Amino acid sequence: MKKLILHFCALGILAAFTSCSVEKNDPVNEDLNLKASEGSSVLASERLNAEKLHVFKGPQVQYGEGKIRSFISLDDDDFPVEIGFIMTKEVFDNVEILPEFDIATVFPLHQKAKEVTPFEHLALKWSEGHPPAFFDPHFDFYFYMISNEERLSIPEYTPETEDLFTLYPPEGYMPEDYGTPPGQGGVYPYIGKHWLPLNLPAYLPFTSIMVLGTFNGEYIFTEPMATLDVLISDPDISAEFSQPEFFHESNNYPTRYNIYEDPKTGDVYVTLSDFVARLKSFR
Secondary structure, X not given: OOOOOOOOOOOOOOOOOOXXXXXXXXXXXXXXXXXXXXXXXXXXXXXHHHOOOEEEEOOOEEEOOEEEEEEEEEOOOOOEEEEEEEEOHHHHOOHHHOOOOOOOEEEEOOHHHHHHOOOOEEEEEEEOOEOOOEOOOEEEEEEEOOOHHXXXXXXXXXXXXXXXXXXXXXXXXXXXXXXXXXXXXXXEOOOEEEEEEOOHXXXXXXXXXXXXXXXXXXXXXXXXXXXXXXXXXXXXXXXXXXXXXXXXXXXXXOOEEEEEEOOOOOOEEEEEEOOEEEOOOOO
């Protein structure tokens, strides 16, 4: 499969993804664009008041010293505008008590979110830092396109399960400027196999980045990552992320991720937005 050749960083970053010749995909495939949400030029934090929206929230979950819940906002046509996490500031007060790195906490989505997006549930992991380049304390924000039951069935990497992780989506069903290391690289049980931008050094030093994931030949999650320092610094970040050329199902897919603070409540949001309606690809 093209674009899976990895070049190890000469400066000693283990298993880093680099590329000298990769071109970034256009984040919006115009031939599949049926409808896109407006407001991509609006600052992330201004989305809260940019227009009258219908907001549906999942149950609030205790996480450390704070609370987190999922939400989705829809316009008057029931088209998704934004989906993601709402976190109270207290989440970041005492990170030493947060679940360990290999434990993902699930945040259920409102049924409305499942009806108008490909996402089935959200999950969150806290990490003190890890290779290949994400050594600062950070959070992994997972947006899963499979059910929680399916996610929990993702096994450990063994010779018997290897094919489940190394069977990649057909060419075109992942962004061409992303790659994954061979074999066990980037694999975690109950999570999946991680993919990173091939031009990873362009995102260093690490503050925030978009990671993608696969399992058993399917693109299963979208994962913004952000450092603790970013999340506690009154962030207002909004960035496009690369899109595949083809899609397994017709649905509304986001093209931008956002990290910002609500100036009124102090809550921190990590979200996906700027949805585009895509048609299922037949090849």
